[in-house]
Amino acid sequence: MAPLGFRGLQERVKRLSDQQRHAEAYSLITEEGPRFPDDASDVYYLRSCAAARMGRADLAVTLIREALARGYWYGEVLLRRSPSWGTLQGTAGFEDVARESLARQRAASAAAHCSVVGEDAGPEPYRAVIALHGNGGGARECLHGWREVVREGRLLAAVQSSQWIARDRAVWDDEDEALRDVREQYATLTAEYELDVDHLIIAGFSMGAETALRMALGGTVPARGFVLLGMAGPRTGDPASWLPVMEKQRRSGLPLRGYLMVGANDDDGVRCEKMRRLAEFLTSHGIPCGLEVLPGLGHEYPTDPLPNIRRALAFIRSDDPGHRTPPDT
Template identity: 25%
Template sequence: MTYTQLLNETITLYCEEKYLEAYSFLTENYKEVQGNMAQIYNFRYAIASKAGLYEEAIKLMKEAILEKGHWYSYSYLQGDEDLDALRSHELFHQLCDICKKREELAVKQSLPQLKLVEPSHQQKAYPLVIGLHGNEENMAIAEYYWKNFKEKGYLLALPQSSEIKFDGGYYWNDIEKGYKELGSHYTTIVENFKVQQENVILGGFSSGARVSLYFALHSKVKIKGLILIAPWLPEIEQWLPLLGRLKETKVYIVCGEDDVDCLSETEALVKALEQTQIDYIYEKVAHLGHDFPIDFNTYIEKILTFTRESTCSPHI
């Protein structure tokens, strides 16, 4: 089970109003995944409160904030209906005040981050893969999915947005800011590493895929391969006239057939790529929601083979 799958299945149970079952499922399984513990604590105490486990909920909040040092958005803590039952507890308001101070400091200090992972074998010049996290995620979570490109000899770059919303939770909500940060990261990479600038693959998950597509459409950087995983594309209709700019880019798209948030916009993009005669591959994955495929590593060789080909017939 992946971190995203754990959260998605918990949310499914929550939406079915199976609050006790959702809390039990998350509590029994969270230690088996690699992810943002601040987010897991948040899910646990919020769902415990919703399930009527009020003392357990306030205990988890205390543990998360006082013992582990996490923090959460003050406006979220004040406005989330799941926490209404805790508002009569004096400790709840003390914890909110602590979070408010931590949030103000974190937002003030937050800067774009970049992690670079070199392949095991030294090369004269590296092919490059850039992998962007989704909203509420970070570069450590992204590394879990993109790390196997390193084994294929690629320099792996993992940008982290400067938009922080809670401890360890970053967003790409400001598309122009994300575009500029990604451009700055690319400049940093090519100034410090010998990169095969004709062999650059850019990809992302969800909102990270949105920034990746926007960058490919607007930047002068030559993008050989574009990987869009569960792409969140609210402005896709506005971007369709720009797709001709991808004539020299191979586009590889993966989306779950159960991804209610992204499937329709993804298929609008696929249809437009077909009409614009852009080389693409579209993988619609059965029984998958808003997540990476559980066997994403098996896709990597297909992605690399596709980007190396001179021509390719699109297929679904």
């Protein structure tokens, strides 16, 4: 049997937990977790959750303390809303580590900023892509996921949400905070770099994709195009819910084109149909939108994104009316 990737390991641990087999879940993540040093924060979290479910509050708190000692931390959402840690709330040991963890979260939120690569992508003004990570991700992962835009002569700037759930992991759930983060970091970016707003693109993955679409339609970022991968969120399956913000974009008179990409296996294929309906809806309301279904891909970044990126950028650049029908490749 091929070794499990970390996502597969997480799924096995969750299945065991759902079956109330918490001791087995703890043994599995403890034995297999060291194979994934880049996911050590999540390994500590899963081990602590399993320990708490086993009734080992002391061990659960010890594991959080070990994670803190290694530089990791957990945000308020996990600390206060994780069902596994529910029995720890109010206990002296847990509240002690929670205070330290929340202090680190506050410091990280205050320091959230854009990460930029591709300063040598060409002369200023730069043709830029502003990218938003998915829920549970961060700017570093985002830069890797959209890295190929730099090879296409673009500056790449990854916006970091300040809604942290753990070190290097944040969400976009609060729309007002998301709006503030994108607006402030875009202002900082434009103060440091001259951008070609006629070729500005905003991109995003998962909940970051839904947030990116909201920012493009609402004019938070004066984008002329958007590229959305595996879009997920409360509005994803309801295209009509975008009408109010689409009206704002229409009144601006600025041209806007978009390109949606979705894995064929994402959400067992359900997300493909949602993306198809959204692409058709946007196109019918004057925002030409392409669609590309990526074979064999789930809810993740493609391993070789360059061909997809090239097609997306070509579609957004194109004024050919023949591109107005979403291509399903």
